[in-house]
Amino acid sequence: MIDSKAEIIVVKTAADVVTRAAQIFSEAAEKAIAERGQFLVALSGGSTPRGLYELLGSETWRNRIKWDAVHLFWSDERAVAPRDKDSNYGMAHEALMAHISIPAANVHRMKAERASESDAAARRAAEDYAREMRGVFKLSDTQVPRFDLILLGMGADGHTASLFPGTRAVNEQAKLVAGVYVEKLNSTRLTLTFPVINHAARVLFLVTGADKAACLQEVLHSESNASTKYPVQLVKPLNGKLTWLIDSAAAQSLNLR
Ligand code: 6PG
Numbered sequence: 001m002i003d004s005k006a007e008i009i010v011v012k013t014a015a016d017v018v019t020r021a022a023q024i025f026s027e028a029a030e031k032a033i034a035e036r037g038q039f040l041v042a043l044s045g046g047s048t049p050r051g052l053y054e055l056l057g058s059e060t061w062r063n064r065i066k067w068d069a070v071h072l073f074w075s076d077e078r079a080v081a082p083r084d085k086d087s088n089y090g091m092a093h094e095a096l097m098a099h100i101s102i103p104a105a106n107v108h109r110m111k112a113e114r115a116s117e118s119d120a121a122a123r124r125a126a127e128d129y130a131r132e133m134r135g136v137f138k139l140s141d142t143q144v145p146r147f148d149l150i151l152l153g154m155g156a157d158g159h160t161a162s163l164f165p166g167t168r169a170v171n172e173q174a175k176l177v178a179g180v181y182v183e184k185l186n187s188t189r190l191t192l193t194f195p196v197i198n199h200a201a202r203v204l205f206l207v208t209g210a211d212k213a214a215c216l217q218e219v220l221h222s223e224s225n226a227s228t229k230y231p232v233q234l235v236k237p238l239n240g241k242l243t244w245l246i247d248s249a250a251a252q253s254l255n256l257r
Contacts, residue, residue, distance in 0.1 A: 006242040008220070010251045014208040017247050018051040021206055024243065025056060025149065026064050028202055032148040033069045039148050040137065042073040042192060044161065045088035046153040048206040050095050057099030067102040071136055075150055075197075076162035077110035079122075079188040108132055115179050116188035122179025126190055130176040133196075144176065147200040150192070156211050158219060158230030161197070162189035169193060170231045194234050201240045208247040216246065217253035 011017055025041070032039040043049065055061055072092070080086045082093070089109040097107060110129050115122040137145040152160045162180050163170050169178035172193040180189045197203060207216060219230050235242065246254075 006244060008244045008246065008254075008256065010246050010248060010254075010256065012248050014048060014051065014247050014249075017048060017206055017208050017245050018055050020245055021048075021052045021151075021204065022055045022061055024202075024204055024245070025052070025151075026061070028149045029065050029070060032201075033066055037069060039070045040073070040145070041070065042075045042147050042150040042200075043088070043092050044075045044151045044153050044206075045078075045091060046206070048153060048208045049151060050091055052151075052206065053092050053095035057096040062100050065100075067100045068106070070102060071106045071108060072097075072102070073108045073133065073147070074110045075152060076189055076191040077112040078162075079112045079114070079116035079190075081113050082109060108136065110177075110190045112188070112190040115190055119179070122181075122188060122190070126175065126177040126179045129190060133176060144195050144199045147196070147202075149202045149204060150197055150200045152197070152203060152205050152235065154205060154207050154212060154216065154219070154232050156215050158215055158232050160205075160232040160235060162191035163194070163231040163234075165229060165231055170234070197235055198237050199240070200237055203235060203237050203240060203242050205235075205242075205244045205246075207244065207250045210249040210252065212250040213253045216250055220244070220254060 011020055029039040074088055077088050078086050082089045084090055112125055115125045133145045154160050158165055164182050167180050169180040169191055172178045173195060175193055176196050178191055178193050180191055219232055
C-alpha cells in the first residue's frame with residue numbers, strides 16, 4: 001500500500017514526465033546548493049531517466065544548474081564496463097555528462113565491472129562504493145548518507161534500483177551498498193540498499209508506459225507484501241518526501257481521487 005504521505009503526480013505523456021522531473025531536479029539542486037553549497041543526487045538507469053538526462057544536458061536546461069556544486073552518484077549499476085551499452089554510468093555520460101561541465105571529481109561511478117567475477121569481488125565493489133559515499137558525505141562508519149534526491153524507476157516485476165523480488169539485498173539493513181545476482185537476468189548488479197534510499201530527503205520515481213500499469217496498481221493500492229513480491233513497496237523515506245511521477249499510460253489502472 002502506498003505511503004499516505006506520498007505525492008502522486010500523473011501527467012499525460014512520457015515527455016511530460018521528463019519535463020516535470022527536470023523541474024523537480026533543478027529546484028532540489030537550487031535549494032540544496034543554497035542551503036549547504038552542494039547537491040548530492042543518485043541517478044538511476046532506464047529509458048525514462050535517459051530522457052531526463054538528455055533534457056538536463058540540453059542547451060535550454062544545462063545552465064540552470066550549478067554543476068560544479070553537484071555530486072552524481074548511482075542507485076544501481078550492472079557488472080559491465082563503463083562504456084558498455086548496458087552501463088547506467090555510460091548512459092548518463094552519453095545523455096548528460098558529455099554536455100555539461102561538471103568536475104570529474106564530482107562524478108561517483110559505481111565500479112561494478114568486476115562484480116560478476118565472484119561473491120568476494122561483488123562484496124569488495126559494494127564496500128568500495130560505500131566508502132566513497134562516506135568520504136563525500138563526510139560520515140563515520142555507522143552513519144547513513146542523506147541524499148538530497150534519489151531517482152528511481154520501477155520494473156514491471158516490482159523491482160527498484162537493483163532490489164529484485166526474492167533477492168537477499170532486499171532485506172539488507174546494515175550495508176549501504178549490496179552486490180546482487182539476479183537469476184532471471186543472469187546478471188550481477190550493485191545497488192543502494194533500503195537504509196540509504198529511505199534516508200534520502202527526496203525520492204522521485206519516474207514510471208511510464210502501459211506495461212507498468214498492472215504492477216503500479218498493485219503496488220500503490222494493495223497491502224504490502226514487499227519483501228516477497230514487490231520490493232518497491234519498501235520505499236518509505238523516514239524523514240523525506242516521496243514523489244511518484246507517472247504518465248497516463250502507466251496510471252491507467254489507478255483509482256485516484
Ligand atoms: C536499472 C534501473 C532499474 C530501472 C527499472 C525501470 O539499472 O535497470 O535502475 O531499476 O529503474 O528497471 O526501468 P525503465 O524506466 O527503463 O522501465
